[in-house]
Amino acid sequence: MLTLNINGENLRLEVDADTPLLWAIREEAGLTGTKFGCDIGQCGACTVLINGNAVRSCTITASAVQGMAIETIESLASDGTLNAVQQAWLEYDVPQCGYCQSGQIMAATAMVRRAKIAGKTIPEVPLAQLDNICRCGTYNRIRPALNRAFDLAYEA
Amino acid sequence: MKIHNLSRRRFLQGSAAVGASGLLLGCSNSLPRKTVTSGATAPTGEMHEWLFIGTDNTIIMTNPQTEMGQGVNTSLPQLLAEELDADWQTLQVRQAPLDSKFNSTMMAQMTGGSLAVQNYYHTLRAIGAGARQMILKAAAAQLGTNVSQLSTRNAQVIYQQQSYPYGQFADAAASLPVPDMEQLTYKKPSNYTLIGKPLPHRDTLDRITGKAQFGIDVQVPNLLNAAIIHAPVFGTRPIQWNEQAALAVKGVKKVIPMEHALMVVAEKYWQAKKAINLLQARFSAYDSDLPGLNSEEIEQAYEAALNDEGRAKIDAAHIIDVEYKVPFLAHATMEPMNATAWVQADRVDLWIPSQSQTIAASHTKAITGFDDQQIHIHNTLMGGGFGRRGEGDFVAEAVIASMVMQQPVKVIWSREEDIQHDMYRPAVISRFQVGLDTHFKPVAWHNQLVSSSVLRRLIPTFTPDFLDWVATPLTYMMGDMIVTDGATRSAYLADDKQPQTTALIVDTNVPVGPWRSVSFSSNCFFTESVIDEAALLAQQDPYQYRSNLMQQTPREKAVLDAVAQYANWGETPAGQFQGIAVAFAFQSYTAMVVDIGLVDHIITIHKVTCAVDCGKVINPNGARAQLEGGINFALSAAMFGEITIADGHVVQGNFHDYPQLRLAQSPVIEVFLVPSGDQPTGLGEVGVPPLAPALCNALAAAGQPRIRSLPLSNHGYQLA
Structure with missing residues (x-):
């Protein structure tokens, strides 16, 4: 048993110390928006935010992140309002199969938030920072959507 | 193509059904491969008709093709909704259950071959146009006017500036004879509001909020989870493994030896995954007569076939004589292979991200002996397909697991299993001898x-x-x-x-x-x-x-x-x-x-x-x-x-x-x-x-x- 703070709630979860955060989130917290893709931190489908940083949740144990603020895709829209990245993804109709998009959106959300804090605009942010794999090949929409998300975040 | 009204039969049969009635119509294609029906009795779960119009104006379309990111949950509804004049915002779309009436031209329920829109272009427009025509006829009778005085928009019949929801006429329409195909009138393309329009994908909102349900996300009561390792060498068998080590892991229920794989079933997937790594399994040696021990051997076998065939005799001013080759390729869908099965005494339920209900069912039938009526397929969204999910191997494993456990079981492949146990794009060597004339x-x-x-x-x-x-x-x-x-x-x-x-x-x-x-x-x-x-x-x-x-x-x-x-x-x-x-x-x-x-x-x-x-x-x-x-x-x-x-x-x-x-x-x-x-x-x-x-x-x-x-x-x- 351990306690994880997921999406602002302290959850008592029955997981072993060595259970990866990914599977604690999916199987114990029941939040299936975070996806399993590779188990070795390569693809990014399992990306969540831990204390604001994008982390591939398959590569870190649940016990290692006790007491930290964990955010999953389910938390981004508040009161039905999409966050800047989701809104941009909607406007550009980014997803095809959508399986990787939770991870893409979480990673992009971290980029946008960090850049905003640092006062950076997108030309200063290397696109390569968003290196999650999409097998459907939605990159040509992710690129303008990422730009748009920066704009929306700055407008907000 | 002929259209049949199935409403009456369904009404008689459905007297115990709760809730709305409504329009139920169907048509049978002149092509024998397909029977098309559409209907209306507030269906819960599987919908074996193509179209349901409820008296509360709920409109549900069954999608004959499965959604894997290629957009058929949007493009195919556009065809039907255009001719029906349905309300695009409230139209519901469901994936087809196992039923040969939804077969594609591949003589199976199969989503592939870039055929989705080609195959259903006429059928879905005919169903939409036929249903609209019946609604109009019923509306004209009820409103005491002629069909020519009526128009439609967003699932409403418009008469003298008044709007009447389709559902209001659904029951009456259901008792009408069904129009012949020849009597169907279609919209002029210049009046299209959906076909040809760059509409966003219908599933986008679910896909950006984590709500989209893929096969891997399926939850059913008493669900067990399984991990699997296949014999690394194709066709070989597990011969030795440490079952006790796996069973010692908390939550592990059983180790199931299969013909070419070992499965560990546990309460949670992570428990099964942890245990499977402890099996230290050994497998039988390569025993195939076919080449396949290594890539070089395969290439030599290919070259030998070319040598046996010999070169073409060619006479031309200029000759290009070249050899090309490409390797095997894996699909690597983002969502690794997975399936959930629940085999009970008289039925099996499958929750599967599948490109083919037919192939999933054929594997299931071979294992369980059940017939089509006992197989209930709940197709989920797919995290990519690319052809891989037209196979039935991953479904069969879940069916076997559920039979053994007598409980619902979800089997999830690791990425390694997914890449190492694919059905690959073949390696090819291609020799060309091309003759060019003096020009x-x-x-x-x-x-x-x-x-x-x-x-x-x-x-x-x-x-x-x-x-x-x-x-x-x-x-x-x-x-x-x-x-x-x-x-x-x-x-x-x-x-x-x-x-x-x-x-x-x-x-x-x-x-x-x-x-x-x-x-x-x-x-x-x-x-x-x-x-x-x-x-x-x-x-x-x-x-x-x-x-x-x-x-x-x-x-x-x-x-x-x-x-x-x-x-x-x-x-x-x-x-x-x-x-x-x-x-x-x-x-x-x-x-x-x-x-x-x-x-x-x-x-x-x-x-x-x-x-x-x-x-x-x-x-x-x-x-x-x-x-x-x-x-x-x-x-x-x-x-x-x-x-x-x-x-x-x-x-x-x-x-x-x-x-x-x-x-x-x-x-x-x-x-x-x-x-x-x-x-x-x-x-x-x-x-x-x-x-x-x-x-x-x-x-x-x-x-x-x-x-x-x-x-x-x-x-x-x-x-x-």
């Missing part, structure tokens, strides 16, 4: 290609068992028309000449199957590279050379000319180089120009320009998405895609050694739709074939040695 015009085209047979592997899954013994030997006589797709016609030969293409089938121990665009993925690389070689030999511009030769194929020439124009062919800045290629695949024409820069072996792709004639375009937004995606999919394969075999098993196992394109490497893509005619043709796979040859032709334009094998990483090339 460098092709006058003889001999192509001998060696591949293992996709058709022969598919036959047992597509044909009834009693036909297998006939069908398989037939392929030895007739060859495999799948592996020659894209190699048997040429737009560059005079109309009295055909390519002399011979497929030499060498089966290996490596299972093969359809991979997005199937054999077009290899044959287009070969043929469009060879014709580029001819152009360069002729010292002619590769675009002009092609265009001049295309005298018999106006649509192919049109997309070629269009792409050259859109890409500003021949007007590149210094240091940039262009390659061009064109394909006729899935009844559509696709041409591409790739603009590159090259420093040492680092390729910068400045732009991919793509022109497509896929007949009538139903959804330009979805069409563009498919082309963009197909190009990126093909670029991954062209740059780094390779599955190799060593000691009988697949060497690659995850994305570190089977890499995929990432955002920073993805090129700018410009897509131009060049519609023609009023019939839609294939789209989902057509973005793939021309990319590799156009890219390699650009390298040739840059003065690089001709690339005759993929991937480019084997030649030292990288993407910037």
Whole structure:
């Protein structure tokens, strides 16, 4: 048993110390928006935010992140309002199969938030920072959507 | 096609059903392969009719094709909703249960072959138009007027500026005779509000909020979870494993030995996954008569087949005599293979991300002995398909697990299992002897290609068992028309000449199957590279050379000319180089120009320009998405895609050694739709074939040695 703070709630979860955060989130917290893709931190489908940083949740144990603020895709829209990245993804109709998009959106959300804090605009942010794999090949929409998300975040 | 009203029968049968009644109509296609029905009795769960209109104006359409990211949850509803004048915002779409009335032209419930829109273009519009006509007739009677005084919009009948929801007339409409196909009136295309419009995908909101339910997300009461390892060498068996070590892991229920795999079932997936690593399983040795111990052995077997066949006799002013090859490729869908099954005494429920209900059912029937009526398929969204999810192997494992456990079981493959136990795009070696006359015009085209047979592997899954013994030997006589797709016609030969293409089938121990665009993925690389070689030999511009030769194929020439124009062919800045290629695949024409820069072996792709004639375009937004995606999919394969075999098993196992394109490497893509005619043709796979040859032709334009094998990483090339 351990306690994880997921999406602002302290959850008592029955997981072993060595259970990866990914599977604690999916199987114990029941939040299936975070996806399993590779188990070795390569693809990014399992990306969540831990204390604001994008982390591939398959590569870190649940016990290692006790007491930290964990955010999953389910938390981004508040009161039905999409966050800047989701809104941009909607406007550009980014997803095809959508399986990787939770991870893409979480990673992009971290980029946008960090850049905003640092006062950076997108030309200063290397696109390569968003290196999650999409097998459907939605990159040509992710690129303008990422730009748009920066704009929306700055407008907000 | 005839339309039948099934409402009455359903009303009589459905007296115990709760809730609304409404319109139930159906039509049977004049083609015997299909029976079409649509209906209305507030269905819960499986909907075996095509269309439901409830008295509360709930409208539900059953989608005969499964959604894997290719957009059929949007494009197919557009067809029906357009003619029905349904409300796009409130229309509900469900995936079809197991029912042969939803069969595609592949004589199965199968989503593939870039056929979704082509197959259902007429049927879905007819159902929409027929239902609307019946609603109008009922409305006219109730409102005391003529149909000619009524119009429709957003699932409302409009009469004298008043709106009446369709549901108000659904019951009355259900008692009316159903219109004949010949009596159906269709909208004028100029009045379309859905067909031809660039609508966003219907599932987008769910897909960006984590709400979309994929197979891996299925939850049912008392669900157990399983991990699996397959015998690494295809066809071998587990012979020894440490069951106690696995059972000692908390939550583990059972180790299930299967013919070619070991499964661990636990309460949670992570427990099963942890335990499976403790099995320390040993497997039997390679015992196949087929080549497959390593990639070199397979290549030698291929070369031996070419040598046995011998070279063509060819007499021409100029001769191109070259050999090309491509490797095995895995699908690597983002969502690894998985399936959930619950086998009970009298029924089995399957929650599966599947491209084929029919194939899932045929595996299930073979294991359980159940018939179609006892098999209940709940198709989920798919995290990619690309052909892999038309297979039934992953479904069968879940069915067996549930039978053993007598509980629902979800089986999830690891990424390693997914890559190492695929049905691969076949490796191919293709030899060309092309004769050119004194004007460098092709006058003889001999192509001998060696591949293992996709058709022969598919036959047992597509044909009834009693036909297998006939069908398989037939392929030895007739060859495999799948592996020659894209190699048997040429737009560059005079109309009295055909390519002399011979497929030499060498089966290996490596299972093969359809991979997005199937054999077009290899044959287009070969043929469009060879014709580029001819152009360069002729010292002619590769675009002009092609265009001049295309005298018999106006649509192919049109997309070629269009792409050259859109890409500003021949007007590149210094240091940039262009390659061009064109394909006729899935009844559509696709041409591409790739603009590159090259420093040492680092390729910068400045732009991919793509022109497509896929007949009538139903959804330009979805069409563009498919082309963009197909190009990126093909670029991954062209740059780094390779599955190799060593000691009988697949060497690659995850994305570190089977890499995929990432955002920073993805090129700018410009897509131009060049519609023609009023019939839609294939789209989902057509973005793939021309990319590799156009890219390699650009390298040739840059003065690089001709690339005759993929991937480019084997030649030292990288993407910037």
